[in-house]
Amino acid sequence: MKPKIEDVAKLAGVSPTTVSRVLNNRGYISDKTRDKVQQAMNELNYFPNDVARTLFNKRSNLIGLILPTTANPFFGELTFHIENICASLGYKVLLCNSLNQVDKEEKYLEMLLRNQVDGIIVGTHNRGILDYHKQGLAVVAIDRYLSETIPVVSSDNYDGGKTATELLIHNQCQCIVLIDGIGELETPARLRRKAYMDLMEQHRQTPIIYEIAEVFEQNSYIPILNDLFTEHPEVDGVFATNDLFAAALWNEAKKRNKSIKVVGYDGTETLRTLLPELTTIKQPIKSLAEAAIDILIKEIEEELPDLPLETKLPIKLIKGTTA
Amino acid sequence: MKPKIEDVAKLAGVSPTTVSRVLNNRGYISDKTRDKVQQAMNELNYFPNDVARTLFNKRSNLIGLILPTTANPFFGELTFHIENICASLGYKVLLCNSLNQVDKEEKYLEMLLRNQVDGIIVGTHNRGILDYHKQGLAVVAIDRYLSETIPVVSSDNYDGGKTATELLIHNQCQCIVLIDGIGELETPARLRRKAYMDLMEQHRQTPIIYEIAEVFEQNSYIPILNDLFTEHPEVDGVFATNDLFAAALWNEAKKRNKSIKVVGYDGTETLRTLLPELTTIKQPIKSLAEAAIDILIKEIEEELPDLPLETKLPIKLIKGTTA
DNA sequence: CTGAAAGCGCTTACAG
DNA sequence: CTGAAAGCGCTTACAG
Missing domain, CATH: 1.10.260.40 (lambda repressor-like DNA-binding domains)
Incomplete structure (x- = not known):
């Protein structure tokens, strides 16, 4: 014993x-x-025995992390930074891959509650209207509006979308297509699309949008990309709202010997090792993690007065050769 | 309240x-x-309140997962599958990114022990001689020998190394270089190198090995790759023991307009979306996760009799265009 | 400077 | 079929 x-x-x-x-x-x-x-x-x-301590102290030092999947390099890197920072502060991370499925997310939330987590970081993107504030739990969201009172941390999505689209326009592209995730209501990430729309209008070009489900399975994007090339053979510029979409598009274009300009979004280390030629908008992943944890801990420590409800961190254009 | x-x-x-x-x-x-x-x-x-339940039952349904970093797509995908399967079985995952640092690993181990985890899955690759069996804790290792009594799950590393090297030989390569992680004693993954050495000898070629630290930081591999191209301009084939090394090498070769055959290792979904042209040895990541959890649960349930001490799962050659 | 007692939120013999 | 009591491994008033 x-x-x-x-x-x-x-x-x-x-x-x-x-x-x-x-x-x-x-x-x-x-x-x-x-x-x-x-x-x-x-x-x-x-x-x-920390379990006994938790029972008495009503403090578990446990943080729940809910996101679509660590198999996506953006979330893999975000998870790494979050866990890493948490560990340095004495917090432990309970990991939940929800795959953006509302039912899973609900089950995870209940699980986290039962385990008496001190707070939750939510990085999923589904439309579930979860009541994350029940039980007065500390919550912070990454790139997602959960409710009026839950702080959100994100990269400057509008600026990212603007920078990407401007670059394509500057590259003289005549037919610029947007590849985005499937329609989500009121995600801050939606601002990438908003910026694209605004610039298209401003430059009197017609916006063309293709939506792809983020299923994170090999080749699942290809049918839609086929449609794109069939329906818009004149496409000469693409802004994809994440690098996996961008890479899939780029690889399909190469197969077809199509000369095209492409800009992605995320700029993970993984992307930059595997496909350094991709021009992309780099999110400050580590800073996102830091900001989210900083806010969450303030909530846990009940320093409610100075809680920033919306934190926007600057993006950076990484110039490869694809645009 | x-x-x-x-x-x-x-x-x-x-x-x-x-x-x-x-x-x-x-x-x-x-x-x-x-x-x-x-x-x-x-x-x-x-x-x-699961904390109170755990205190009484002496069962937390918590699994500790220690690995280098989820920022590496192989571990990101492995983590996804492990967490996913655990969740379906009622287990929760406490995540630990050790970055292969022994001191961190030791701290994490203590943290997991304090939190009364039911078992630990270890996927790190350092040489730490941690006493993972103290406290009679259930432990399973992925691609790593921890002690005589701790079960190991891995892909068939020797077959992988053999398949990769044979392909390069079959491609008529005259100067085949191995790019591997920094020397670790007695890792099953070392068998990839062993197979390469055996085949080089068999075909009377001289083995040439470059070792790179797995730091997971952008561009950190480049200086060593520069050395490789300077010291061995005649190189015409490379077997890299992970896809990040392989991709970095491939991209450097392209920069130099060097025609070269390359085979990587891992074959993650991420790689296959970002760089589908890379020929690689695909590990059965989901099966690795399943096998590891299966064994761990047997240990937890004390079904010690039928504990397989070594589990080898088949690899698969994925033919891209790089070899 | 140190200890006996009560309690954190549960569960499980044991009685009835 | 149901309840009072004890205990899981800690911590914190409260006394001394």
Whole structure:
């Protein structure tokens, strides 16, 4: 059996209260007692049981992370940074891949609640109207509006969409197509599309939009890209709202020997190692993670007064050779 | 405050014992009582506190997952599958990105122990001689020998290395270089190198090996690749033991207008969307996840008799255009 | 400076 | 079929 505080107390010849005190460095303890206790802990290879602590303290130091899937490199990198920063602050991460499915997301939310997480970071993009604020839980969203009161962190999506579209226009493209995820209401990421629409109008070009479900499965994008090339053979510029779409489009264009300008979105390390030629809008992934955690911890610590409800971080154009 | 079992009991006019019984569907309860209790739970929006349950049951249904980083698409996809399967079985995943640093790994291990995880899946590759079996904890390793008694799950690394090297030989390459991670002792993944060495000898070619640290940072591979091209301008074939190395090499070769055959390793969905032309050895990532969890659960349930100590899953050659 | 007691929210023998 | 009591491993007032 694992040793418990009582075992340590017995071995050290003190009371459990005293052991708890040295564990938490709380109250007065004589150096002699402290040493005795520490020795006993070492001898027994004692680790405190955080479950028991959580039960008493009503603080689990657990953060729930809900996102579509770590298989997508953007979320894989975001997850890495979030977990990494959390660990450095003494928080632990309970991971949930919801695949954007509302039913899964609901189950995960309940699971996190049962496990007494101190807060939740939500990075999914479905339309579920989940009541994330029930139980007065601390919540922060990445690129998604959950409710009036839940803070949102995102890259400057409008500026990203604008920069990408402007570059294509600057490249003299005459027929610029947007490839976007399937219609979501009121996602901040929708601003990428908004910027594209605005610029198309401004330059008197017709917006053409293709929507692809983000299923993260190989080749699942190809049928829609086929449609695109069939229906708009004149396409000479594409802004894709994520790099996987952009890469799929680029590879299909190469197959067809089509000369085309392409700009993606996300700019993950993975993309830049695998396909450095892709011109893309880089999100500040690490900063997004930092900002989200910063806000979440403020909520947990109940520093509600200075909670920024909307945080927008700057994007950066990464020039490859595709535009 | 969150409602607790006592609140439900009061509202339903029964004892906490009875509420617990309907919660766990255990022992006899009259339908009428069950209904009353269920109604009270709904009314109060009651969720059981899993922390309290864990404390009593000595079962957390928590699995610790330690790996280098989810920012690497192989681990991102592996993590997705592991978490996904765990969720379907009622287990929750506590994520740890160790970046292959021994000190971090040790801290994570202690953290997982304190949190009373039921088991740990280890996918890191450092040389740390961690005592993972202390406390009689259930452990399974992916592609790594931890100790004599800890089961290992991996792809058929030797076959992968053999298939890749044979393909390059078959492509008439005269100077075949291996790009591998930095020397690790006794990793199953080392068999990829072993197969390369064996085949080089068999075909009377000189093995040439370049080692790169897996730091997962953009452009960090380039200096070593520069060395490779300078020191061995005659190189006409490369087997890289992961796709990120392979892609970096391929992109550098293109820059230099060098015609070269390249085979990678891993074959993630991400790779195949971003760089489908890369010929690679595909690991069965989902099957690896399934096998690891299957074994871990056997350990947790103490079905020790039929624990396979070594599980090798078949790889598959994916033919792109690079070899 | 140290300890006995009560309690965090559950569950499970044990009685009835 | 139902309930009172004890206990999971901790921590924190409260006394001394």
